[in-house]
Amino acid sequence: MNAVPAVSPAPTFSWRLAVLSIMIAVASLIAIYRTTAFGMVSIWWRSETFTHAFLVAPISLWLIWEKRKVLARFQPHPALWLALPLLMLAFVWLLGELAAVNAVTQLAFTAMLILVVPLVIGLPAAKQITFPLCFLFFAVPIGEFVMPKFMEWTATMTVLGLRASGVPVFQEGLQFVIPSGRWSVVEACSGVRYLIASMTVGTLFAYLNYRSIKRRLIFVGVSIIVPVIANWVRAYLIVMLGHLSGNELATGADHLIYGWVFFGIVILIMFAIGMRWREDDDDAALMTETVAASAAANAKSDAKNHGTAQGFVTATLLALSVALLPQGALKMLDTQNSGAAPTLSIQALAMGGWTQDAQSLSTWQPAFANPSVTEIASFSQGAQRVGVHIAYYRHQGYDRKLISSENALVKSGDENWLQIERGTHTVTLAGQSLVVQSAQLEQQRALTAEPVQLRVWYWYWIDGRLVSSDFLGKLWLALARLRGHGDDSAAVFMYAREASPGEADAALEKFLAEAGPALGTLLEQARHAR
Structure with a gap:
């Protein structure tokens, strides 16, 4: 049996200072990013999918407590250079906040909480509790x-x-x-x-x-x-x-x-x-490895002599300073996003032989929540009829946003309409080729003598750009706000009845070719009329 060399534990006073610094930094981060923190808790409370998240932090703390004897063999020394990746995470949070993406802001916020620990106690000690720290990511309500x-x-x-x-x-x-x-x-x-x-x-x-x-x-x-x-x-x-x-x-x-x-x-x-x-711990081998690692880490740390009260205070203040930067930037950008409610004159799309109908083409409407303004109209040219639905957004936030997992063409519990097919379609709009989202909808047979099917094309207009991808849409929205252009954007839906294969696509292509330029002008005028 090999004897395990004795190594003096790290000074208790240093660890008390380190733990106090971590508690102050974590509490301050939660206070600074309270909107994000409370948003996570509200999702845990209302969604059965994420109720387990209430147990994640206690489990993580328990796992860290189980490692206390191992941690005691390390000298806590702040790793101030970790303020740089902390700053990057703060910027990611800012981008997520500008685009109102819960998953991004909550992941960035949780990562910042985790990174505070190695920032204060150093990487050698934090390495011993890597899993308990990373386990906190399971508290982020993401996956839906x-x-x-x-x-x-x-x-x-x-x-x-x-x-x-x-x-x-x-x-x-x-x-x-x-x-x-x-x-x-x-x-x-x-x-x-x-x-x-x-x-x-x-x-x-x-x-x-x-x-x-x-x-x-x-x-x-x-x-x-x-x-x-x-x-x-x-x-x-x-x-x-x-x-x-x-x-x-x-x-x-x-x-x-x-x-x-x-x-x-x-x-x-x-x-x-x-x-x-199951694999049981090899206590002797594990202790020998831990002792060797802690001895080397302590020797290196002692040479730097950062484990002082001044070092812990510096690390805490540095973390708080970095955390406050995106909040200041957000307030500055919010002042650039002021303006009255937008107005749209959808009648301008009646051109090239198309006339606006007094009667709506269909009872269907996309389930896009809380737009700033909604315009719906139907246009016809001979036997062809096309419906247009524009959901325009301004002053977006978590209760009003263009791109959200809650927004859908048809909700799964809709009693009137079914989405029976989805895909893409390539069109030419404003002189550029655009792959729009496409879907086939059908009205419930119990409501009509003959089944009514709609072919729907839809895409996003964001800061003058046309996109159909949710990811790219969120990215362009965040960049638009960073550039001081505001968050004006819109979801555009065009639809026609599918009485025979290809009939609806032909009507939509014809209407878009003639009314597409007017549509772009209409949205630009709404953005600039503040």
């Missing part, structure tokens, strides 16, 4: 952006399972009909809740039970794949249970309860299997 894709996958796999079981299925987008009734895949059926919960618990399980990086990564990968597949099986079993019981079982709220019970069983089985490859 994948929900539409997961809903599509769930619907597709459920239909494939039903057909493989001999059940006839007619599918329209996220809804499908079987002989016993009609089913629909909604947000709660997407499996995103299961995925996020499984990733959080699975990552913690891997850290506590495995020592090798390889095994940890493998188990985390399994905790990602298993809930996705399990959700497909869950959806299939619930539909089959309802079908075989004459819709007496697994309907209403019961299918959600059954789903969580099934998910819990799957996770327990996954953990039981994972325990077979």
Whole structure:
């Protein structure tokens, strides 16, 4: 047996100063970025998908507490150079705030909280608690952006399972009909809740039970794949249970309860299997490695002699100074974003033989929340009719923004309209080639004698630029505000009835070719008329 060399723990007084500095810096960051912090907590409170986030910080603190003996062997010394990446994170937060992107601001804010720790105690000590610190990222309520894709996958796999079981299925987008009734895949059926919960618990399980990086990564990968597949099986079993019981079982709220019970069983089985490859700590080897690392780190740190009260105060003040910079920039930019409510004269699009109709083309409207102004009109030329819907935004924030995961052509619970197809279409607009988003909508058959289908094209207009990508749209919006151009932007929707294949696209192309220049002028005039 090898003897473990004794190493004197770091002075208690230094660690007390370091912990006090971290507490002051973290509390100050939360106060400075309270809007972001309160926004995270409000999402935890109202969304069942992220309720687990209330436990993330306590778990992280507990994991750090478990490392206290290891940390005591290191001398805390501020790493002031980390103020530079902290400044970069503050700039990222500013960009996210300008574009009103919760995911960006909350990720940047959490990363800033984490980076304060190595800034105050130094990298050698902070390295010992890398996982507990990074575990805080699970408190960020992010992941719902994948929900539409997961809903599509769930619907597709459920239909494939039903057909493989001999059940006839007619599918329209996220809804499908079987002989016993009609089913629909909604947000709660997407499996995103299961995925996020499984990733959080699975990552913690891997850290506590495995020592090798390889095994940890493998188990985390399994905790990602298993809930996705399990959700497909869950959806299939619930539909089959309802079908075989004459819709007496697994309907209403019961299918959600059954789903969580099934998910819990799957996770327990996954953990039981994972325990077979559990790796226990090699205490002697771990202690020897820790002692050697701490001795080398302390020798290097002692030479620099930064672990003083003055050093901790400097680190704390530096962190606070960096954190305040984007707040000042934001206030300055907000003064450039003033102005009255915009006005649009959509009648200007009636040109080139197109005339504005008194009657609306359709009852459909996109579910874009709280625009500054909305203009809707229908235009016709001979037998061709086209509808135009413009949602114009100014003074954007978290309660009013052009690009949001909440905005959609059709909500999943819409009782009037279904989105049965999505894609893209290349058009020429304002002299440039633009790939616009395209979708096929259908009115519920119960509401009309004949099914009404609409072909919809839509894109964004931001600071005079035309984009159809949500990511690029957010980026251009942030850059526009940084340049002092304000946040004026709009979502433009054009639609026509699809009575026969290609008929709607032909009408939309013709209208856009003749009214496209006037549309650009209309939006520019609204932006400059303040």
